[in-house]
Amino acid sequence: MEYKIIEDGNQIILKDMRNFNPKHIFECGQAFRWTLEDDSSYTTIAYGKVLNVKREDRDIVLSNTNLDDFNNIWYDYLDLARDYDEIKRELSKDEILKEAIKFGEGIRVLNQEPFETLISFIISANNQIPRIKRSIELIAKHYGEKIEGTDHYSFPTPETLSKAKAGDLKEICRVGFRGERIVETSKIIARGDLDLNKIFHLSRLEGKDLLMTLPGVGPKVSDCILLFAFKKADAFPVDVWVKRVMEHFYLKEETNVKLIGKYGAKLFGSLAGFAQQYLFYYARELGIGK
DNA sequence: GGGCAGGTCTAAG
DNA sequence: CTTAGACCTGCC
Numbered sequence: 001m002e003y004k005i006i007e008d009g010n011q012i013i014l015k016d017m018r019n020f021n022p023k024h025i026f027e028c029g030q031a032f033r034w035t036l037e038d039d040s041s042y043t044t045i046a047y048g049k050v051l052n053v054k055r056e057d058r059d060i061v062l063s064n065t066n067l068d069d070f071n072n073i074w075y076d077y078l079d080l081a082r083d084y085d086e087i088k089r090e091l092s093k094d095e096i097l098k099e100a101i102k103f104g105e106g107i108r109v110l111n112q113e114p115f116e117t118l119i120s121f122i123i124s125a126n127n128q129i130p131r132i133k134r135s136i137e138l139i140a141k142h143y144g145e146k147i148e149g150t151d152h153y154s155f156p157t158p159e160t161l162s163k164a165k166a167g168d169l170k171e172i173c174r175v176g177f178r179g180e181r182i183v184e185t186s187k188i189i190a191r192g193d194l195d196l197n198k199i200f201h202l203s204r205l206e207g208k209d210l211l212m213t214l215p216g217v218g219p220k221v222s223d224c225i226l227l228f229a230f231k232k233a234d235a236f237p238v239d240v241w242v243k244r245v246m247e248h249f250y251l252k253e254e255t256n257v258k259l260i261g262k263y264g265a266k267l268f269g270s271l272a273g274f275a276q277q278y279l280f281y282y283a284r285e286l287g288i289g290k
Numbered sequence: 291g292g293g294c295a296g297g298t299c300t301a302a303g
Numbered sequence: 304c305t306t307a308g309a310c311c312t313g314c315c
Contacts, residue, residue: 029296121296122298124296124297125296125297125298126294126295126296126297126298126310126311127295127296127297127311127312128294128295128296128312128313128314129295130313131295131312131313131314132296170312174311174312174313175311175312176310176311176312177298177309177310177311177312178298178310178311179311181298181299215298215299216297216298216299217298218297218298219297219298220296220297220298221297221298224296237296239296239297240295240296240297241296242296256306257297258305280296284296
């Protein structure tokens with residue numbers, strides 16, 4: 001580990017932290033509960049806690065936390081055990097990825113909570129980031145628990161969401177036609193008919209088959225959940241942006257998403273998920289194909 | 291006002 | 304097994 005960890009009051013400071021750019025990490029479409037503050041730091045609610053993250057020169061400052069939470073929660077959540085220099089070195093053998101990495105050099109893939117990730121990406125279907133974020137905040141506010149001493153709310157449990165009315169989700173939380181899918185999926189999880197934690201021990205393809213039995217979870221959403229919550233780094237979610245960037249730089253012709261998914265998985269192998277994040281950020285920054 | 295956005299589901303071919 | 308159409312919503 002090339003950086004140093006320092007505890008200072010309610011802060012944890014990662015000294016000389018490389019491969020960690022908050023904008024790249026929190027605005028690359030993998031997480032929806034990070035908000036940009038006036039001081040250009042980012043705040044999130046996860047694992048029932050509120051965390052603020054700020055880059056200060058060469059350091060990353062995590063505020064409103066302590067060493068215990070850092071070790072038990074944030075170290076894994078922020079994927080701090082992973083060697084991104086090595087990943088970038090490997091992926092840079094590909095000339096296009098080498099360019100993409102220049103844009104999103106500070107990207108990391110977060111390890112998020114399974115149920116929240118599941119519901120969040122059901123909401124993401126045929127949707128836009130600002131609206132996805134708003135719906136998730138509204139769901140937390142109406143169905144989650146207030147976090148003591150703050151104005152923030154945790155994301156609700158499967159049990160709570162399984163008792164929600166699809167109509168309320170639609171009218172109050174603005175999720176539209178995804179309301180039924182959210183309730184039905186929550187019921188399946190709450191009943192224990194599908195044990196999400198089991199997926200940690202499955203291969204990507206086995207996990208994908210299991211997730212796709214849930215209402216609202218198709219090929220793209222399942223890959224996102226596998227990558228962002230279950231550490232399946234070989235998952236290669238193909239959304240419209242990845243489709244555009246792959247067609248533009250690699251395939252040179254219109255190609256259906258299923259084929260692009262196979263192509264990416266084969267080309268990038270066990271690092272496909274990281275490649276996808278760099279390419280996604282690159283495509284959006286450049287507005288490729290728009 | 292019609293079109294479209296970080297897909298999925300359904301009903302057909 | 305591949306492929307159109309519909310689908311909530313909010314902003315252009």
